[in-house]
Amino acid sequence: MIKNCVVCKEPIHPKRLQVLPNTTRCVKCSDVQKKGAVTIMRGQGEDTWIETIHLEHEEYKAYMKEENKLKKLGKFMFDDSEPKSDIPYSFHEEKPDE
Numbered sequence: 117m118i119k120n121c122v123v124c125k126e127p128i129h130p131k132r133l134q135v136l137p138n139t140t141r142c143v144k145c146s147d148v149q150k151k152g153a154v155t156i157m158r159g160q161g162e163d164t165w166i167e168t169i170h171l172e173h174e175e176y177k178a179y180m181k182e183e184n185k186l187k188k189l190g191k192f193m194f195d196d197s198e199p200k201s202d203i204p205y206s207f208h209e210e211k212p213d214e
């Protein structure tokens with residue numbers, strides 16, 4: 117989903133929208149308040165990298181609240197890894213009607 121900043125009409129970074137689906141401004145245009153930054157780990161195994169997202173103070177607080185909620189559940193924000201089943205297909209036994 118692409119959403120444009122209401123101030124400069126530039127597209128808002130998708131990662132920002134992932135954290136703040138209701139945001140209307142890009143980072144550049146929302147520097148009215150003190151900013152916070154969160155670093156996140158992306159990727160899997162040896163192919164991992166760090167991304168930094170800058171947030172407004174209020175957004176940062178909202179983010180941390182969300183993250184703490186997820187941590188309690190043992191989950192992480194931006195976790196791309198889907199649990200994969202090692203069973204390639206499923207089968208079931210059919211019982212004869214007799």
Ligand SMILES: [Zn+2]
Binds near residue numbers: 122143
């Ligand atoms: Zn903008």
